[in-house]
Amino acid sequence: MRTMDDRKHAPGEALKYGVLGGNPLLRLGLGLCPALAVTVTAMNGLGMGLATACVLLCTSLTVSTLRGLVAGRARVPLFLLVSAVFAAVAQMILAGWFPALNGALGVFVPLIAVNCLILNRADEAASRSGLMTAAADAVGMGLGYTAALTLVGALRELIGRGSVFGAAILPSGYEPMLLAAMPAGGFLMVGLLMGVFRAVASGRSGKKESERT
Amino acid sequence: MSGVARVLLFMVSCVFTENIFLTRLMGCCALDESRRLGAAAGVGLFTALVMTLSSAGAWMVGRWVLTPLDAAYLQTPAFVAVIILLTVLCAALIGRIRPALREALEGSLTWAAANCAVLGTAVLNMEKACSLGEALLSGLFNGLGFLLAIVCMAGVRERLAFSKVPESLRGLPIALISASLMALAFMGFTGLA
Numbered sequence: 572m573r574t575m576d577d578r579k580h581a582p583g584e585a586l587k588y589g590v591l592g593g594n595p596l597l598r599l600g601l602g603l604c605p606a607l608a609v610t611v612t613a614m615n616g617l618g619m620g621l622a623t624a625c626v627l628l629c630t631s632l633t634v635s636t637l638r639g640l641v642a643g644r645a646r647v648p649l650f651l652l653v654s655a656v657f658a659a660v661a662q663m664i665l666a667g668w669f670p671a672l673n674g675a676l677g678v679f680v681p682l683i684a685v686n687c688l689i690l691n692r693a694d695e696a697a698s699r700s701g702l703m704t705a706a707a708d709a710v711g712m713g714l715g716y717t718a719a720l721t722l723v724g725a726l727r728e729l730i731g732r733g734s735v736f737g738a739a740i741l742p743s744g745y746e747p748m749l750l751a752a753m754p755a756g757g758f759l760m761v762g763l764l765m766g767v768f769r770a771v772a773s774g775r776s777g778k779k780e781s782e783r784t
Numbered sequence: 785m786s787g788v789a790r791v792l793l794f795m796v797s798c799v800f801t802e803n804i805f806l807t808r809l810m811g812c813c814a815l816d817e818s819r820r821l822g823a824a825a826g827v828g829l830f831t832a833l834v835m836t837l838s839s840a841g842a843w844m845v846g847r848w849v850l851t852p853l854d855a856a857y858l859q860t861p862a863f864v865a866v867i868i869l870l871t872v873l874c875a876a877l878i879g880r881i882r883p884a885l886r887e888a889l890e891g892s893l894t895w896a897a898a899n900c901a902v903l904g905t906a907v908l909n910m911e912k913a914c915s916l917g918e919a920l921l922s923g924l925f926n927g928l929g930f931l932l933a934i935v936c937m938a939g940v941r942e943r944l945a946f947s948k949v950p951e952s953l954r955g956l957p958i959a960l961i962s963a964s965l966m967a968l969a970f971m972g973f974t975g976l977a
Contacts, residue, residue, distance in 0.1 A: 600816065600956045604900050608809035647893045648868045655864035659857060681860045681907050682900045687813040690898050754807050755967040762953070762960030770952035 585704075589711025595688050596719035596761070597768040602688035605679050606720055607757040613736045616724025617717065618672045619679065622661050624713025627689050628706065630654040631697035635705035638698045650693040651685065658684035688716060723760055727751045791921065798925035800973040804901050805933035806966055811901030814934055815959055819945075824938030825931070826888060827895060832927025834874055834896050835905055838867045839923025842906035843916055863906050864897075871897040901930050936966060 595601040602623065610616040633653050641649050662680045665673040673680060683689070692712055697705040725735045731751035733741035750756045804810050814831070818824040842863045850856055871893055879886040896902065905926045909919045940962045949958050 601813075603812040603815065603960075604810055607812055644893075647897070648872075651864050651868060651898060652861060655861040659860040662860065663857060678904055678907050678911070681863075682810070682904055684860050684864055685898045685900045685903050687898060690894065753967075753971070754809050755964045755971070757809065758960045758964035758967055762957045762964065765957040765960065766950070766953040769957070773952065 585707035586711040586714065589708070589713070589715035590718055591715070592772065593712075594715040594719055594768065595692075595712050596716055596723075597765050598772070599691075600765070601691050602686050602716060603761070605682065605686065606723060606761055607754070609676050609679050610720055610724040610727055610757060610760075611731065611752050612675075612728040613721055613725035614672070615675050616720035616722070618665075618669070619676055620713075620717030620720035622665060622676075622680065623683050623686055623688065623720075624710075624717050626654060626657045626661050626683050626686075627692060627713045627716075628709040629657040629660075630689050630693055631705045631709035632702060633657075634693045634697040635700060635702050638700075646694070646698065647690070650690055650698075654686070654689045654693070655684035658682075688712065719764075723757075723764060726764075727756060727760055731756065794918075794921060795925045795928075796973075796976055798922065799929040799932060800970065801976050803929045803933055803970055804905065804926045805930050806963070806970045808904070810904040811899045811930055811934075812963075814895060814899060814901075814930075815937065815963065816956065817895055818934045818938040818959075819941050821935065821938045821942055824934045826885075828931030828934045830874070830878075830889070830892060831896050831899055831902065832924070832931050834867070834871050835902050835927035835930070836920065836923040837874065838863075838870045838902055839905050839909055839926075840916065840920045841866045841870055843909055843914075843919035846906075846910050847916075859907070859910065860903075863903055867902055867906070868893070868897045901926065933966070937963060940966070 589595065593599060596603070596606050605619050605623065609619045630650070630653050634650060637649070658681055661683060662673075665676070665680055692709060696708040700708070729735050729740060730748050732747050733739060733745045751760065798804070802808060805812065805814075811831070814827060817827050845862055845866055846859060850858060850862060875889040875892045875896075879889055905923055909922055912918075914922065937959070941959055944958060944962065953961070
């Protein structure tokens with residue numbers, strides 16, 4: 572797993588694959604740490620997802636441009652340094668224009684630099700394909716990651732606080748379930764959602780997916 | 785409070801109450817590496833070593849190079865470079881001493897340097913404005929906390945391999961759900977330090 576099939580090279584296909592069939596968080600299990608840590612509210616999930624998607628796109632484009640120059644053992648350090656530079660830029664943009672979001676995401680903004688999703692896409696897709704394909708893959712994966720983080724955030728906010736994006740949804744008599752907002756709730760929510768996604772996917776394709784781990 | 789007691793309290797806080805893996809949720813990508821007890825212990829020990837050294841290294845670079853140059857915006861790339869350098873050095877050193885481990889260390893760059901617990905500890909140290917000794921200790925204790933968590937998770941996963949898990953939850957999902965229970969258990973340490 573975690574490789575690209577040929578059929579995903581068309582831009583439209585890459586988008587659909589990233590959001591649904593190959594959703595980086597819920598199907599491939601990439602980029603777990605921020606998905607568990609910051610998704611206490613839907614807004615945090617959306618912000619983190621978009622910031623990661625932008626860094627992913629810039630890193631993929633750079634790596635795709637530089638492909639052929641670096642190969643072998645030097646490539647992982649290169650990928651990490653490139654994404655670290657873009658993560659630093661993202662941190663400055665967030666701190667300047669979205670200080671509240673930056674405060675809520677905290678240390679996980681610089682940690683975008685070592686997000687396994689970005690490293691994996693740089694290695695699996697961008698370093699082996701042209702600019703257009705790399706961009707399509709990065710946008711699809713980035714949107715899928717954003718959608719997944721927002722979903723996790725919205726569910727945790729709904730259960731833990733009775734609201735979504737700050738707007739109260741559940742009646743005022745609802746007793747918030749604190750577990751959802753705690754680290755344990757993050758692990759539980761992502762694990763269950765992953766299971767749901769896998770069950771739906773295997774139901775649709777009609778084949779067993781137990782070999783996927 | 786005496787110095788020794790403070791160090792001990794700091795250790796309990798890093799390893800148990802504020803466990804980097806189970807309460808700060810850093811380094812969770814290593815969850816996939818933790819399928820066997822032996823492998824998990826190896827990954828955990830190596831990560832703890834890199835974390836200790838890079839906490840101190842990043843502190844020196846941050847305090848002695850970046851702050852005088854007024855270049856705090858370079859912190860993330862600079863810290864990543866320090867961590868990559870130290871990971872490569874440690875892997876080369878251990879490979880020299882124990883050639884049998886060389887093959888296992890080949891992939892260490894991806895799982896040690898790209899482990900967000902290592903960079904996270906270094907960044908948090910800078911935010912707390914601690915001294916060099918505190919940075920070194922925080923790297924060591926957080927590394928031990930990571931080792932403890934990943935070894936516990938590997939123990940659980942070894943048992944899970946023999947149990948009947950629903951088809952769609954096999955692998956990573958059930959590992960995450962087990963980690964959730966482990967995180968709940970670690971909440972019992974709250975208030976200890």
